[in-house]
Amino acid sequence: MSKRILLLGAPGAGKGTQSKRLADEYDIEHITTGDALRANKDMETEHGTPREYMDAGDLVPDPVVNEIVDAALSDADGFVLDGYPRNLSQAEYLSEQTDLTAAIFLDVGEDELVRRLTGRRMDPETGDIYHTEFNMPDDEAVEERLVQRDDDTEAVVKDRLETYYENTEPVIEHYREAGELVEVDGEAHPDEVFERITEVVDA
Numbered sequence: 001m002s003k004r005i006l007l008l009g010a011p012g013a014g015k016g017t018q019s020k021r022l023a024d025e026y027d028i029e030h031i032t033t034g035d036a037l038r039a040n041k042d043m044e045t046e047h048g049t050p051r052e053y054m055d056a057g058d059l060v061p062d063p064v065v066n067e068i069v070d071a072a073l074s075d076a077d078g079f080v081l082d083g084y085p086r087n088l089s090q091a092e093y094l095s096e097q098t099d100l101t102a103a104i105f106l107d108v109g110e111d112e113l114v115r116r117l118t119g120r121r122m123d124p125e126t127g128d129i130y131h132t133e134f135n136m137p138d139d140e141a142v143e144e145r146l147v148q149r150d151d152d153t154e155a156v157v158k159d160r161l162e163t164y165y166e167n168t169e170p171v172i173e174h175y176r177e178a179g180e181l182v183e184v185d186g187e188a189h190p191d192e193v194f195e196r197i198t199e200v201v202d203a
């Protein structure tokens with residue numbers, strides 16, 4: 001049966017970096033609410049546009065996000081879910097939709113999170129993730145087209161972390177109390193972190 005992996009962690013913990021690799025490794029879908037919302041930032045909903053929330057570091061309202069996840073889950077056999085659930089009501093909604101092979105928490109300290117987020121750059125053509133200090137592309141043409149996400153400025157990063165502590169830490173606690181959470185130290189080279197995660201998934 002295909003793997004159904006939940007990857008939890010603070011902004012900048014490496015969820016996107018590792019999810020892409022896991023999707024390739026296990027031939028499963030990468031479901032990311034963040035990317036889906038960025039692709040539809042100016043979509044009008046009855047709650048306003050996703051941009052209004054994202055650029056302030058707030059959560060986009062549940063009905064908008066649940067609809068995205070619903071559609072993605074119904075199309076996927078196996079998946080790695082990145083960026084969802086982010087509050088307890090989303091966690092409850094998810095448990096009604098599917099069960100999981102593994103719920104993994106990528107543990108990274110706050111100083112490292114801020115360093116990773118403010119140095120992150122994205123390739124708008126491929127969605128590949130880079131970092132100004134330790135992971136830039138070899139290809140100059142790719143380097144020239146890299147962009148910084150609107151919400152990776154220092155001020156918005158601070159707000160995103162506050163939103164995470166308030167809303168998403170209780171989700172992590174929820175899976176921990178249920179005995180469903182495996183915690184992985186995310187402060188190592190991405191290859192090493194990937195190895196730690198696959199050991200959990202394969203166990």
Ligand code: AP5
Nearest residue numbers: 011012013014015016017033034054060083116120131190
């Ligand atoms: P989203 O896009 O999900 O952002 P996030 O959770 O804040 O996570 P990030 O994408 O910032 O970080 P990441 O953990 O993926 O790290 P990455 O691998 O890129 O959400 C954005 C916004 O959308 C939210 O603020 C909210 O408004 C809205 N939203 C999304 N989902 C929602 C939901 N469910 N409900 C409501 N609203 C929602 O790595 C970061 C950097 O570190 C990169 O530069 C990378 O190269 C580097 N790096 C990665 N791993 C390592 C390593 N091991 N060592 C050194 N550097 C590393």
